[in-house]
Amino acid sequence: MTNSTIPTVDLSPFFCEGNEEGKNKARKMLSQGCSEYGVFQVVNHGVPLGLLSTLKTFFAYPAEEKHKISPDPLALFPACYNQSRDKLKEDFFMCSPSTTYNVFPGAIVVNVGDVIQVLTNNKIMSATHRVVSPKGRTRLSLAYNYNLGGNTWVEPLSQFTQETGPKYRGYLQKEYVALRLKQKAHPPARNEDRISIDYYAISAQE
Structure with missing residues (x-):
């Protein structure tokens, strides 16, 4: 199992005057994270780390x-609150189960979504990923979908x-979301039948 670290964007240079070198490095890491x-x-x-304590109270x-404070149940992505434990040891893995990517404590992880991949015609890629917990510990995740x-x-x-x-056919966003939610509720028996953004990809024969 290979361990590595995903690109890290340090925003501290943007909270002060000058330090153009630090800002350029942050932009470079952002570009690498999105494209590679x-x-x-x-x-x-700048997000207070103490916010995590508030989240723990809420999830308890x-x-x-x-x-009672969930958004409209008809929203594109209805809210859900689940408690789960995972037996795997990795903190974060993507693309291949043989590679794990560790995340720094207090860091905010940003995943590029399928929409960005389509809009940029594969210049920026959406990663297949899964977050899991260290053995014997509960994972607390707060996900925000923009x-x-x-x-x-x-x-x-x-x-x-x-x-x-x-490289993609156009589609209505709600249609793709409906396909993914239907798949989540009724997972196909075969992996090759799973729907991803490649469902709209234009083949070389088209």
Whole structure:
């Protein structure tokens, strides 16, 4: 099992005057994380680490209490609060189960989504990933999805298709989300039948 660290973007240079070298390094790591990994972690981001204690208090509430402040159940991604334990040791792995990527304490992990991959025509990649807990410990995750509205038409932007042409067919965002949610509720028996963003990929024969 190979252990490594995903690209780390240090935002501290942006909280002070000058330090252009530090800012350029952060931009370089951001670019590398998006184009080569599809994920990066942000440190010195200014979010109080004490916020984690507040989250622990919230997640300790009974499910019925937490769901009182859930967003509209008809939202594109309805809220859910689950408690789970995982027997695996890795903190974070992506793309291949033989490679693990460790995350620094207090860092914010940013995953590039499928929409960005389509809009940039594969210039920026969406990583297949899974987060798991160290053995015998409970994992606390707060995920925030920044996404497009369901009626948004998604297709490669023209500035990314001039050399190779579009690599994806256009689609409505809500249709793709519906396919993924249906798959989550009724997982296919075979991995090759699983729907990913490649469902909209244009083959060489088309």
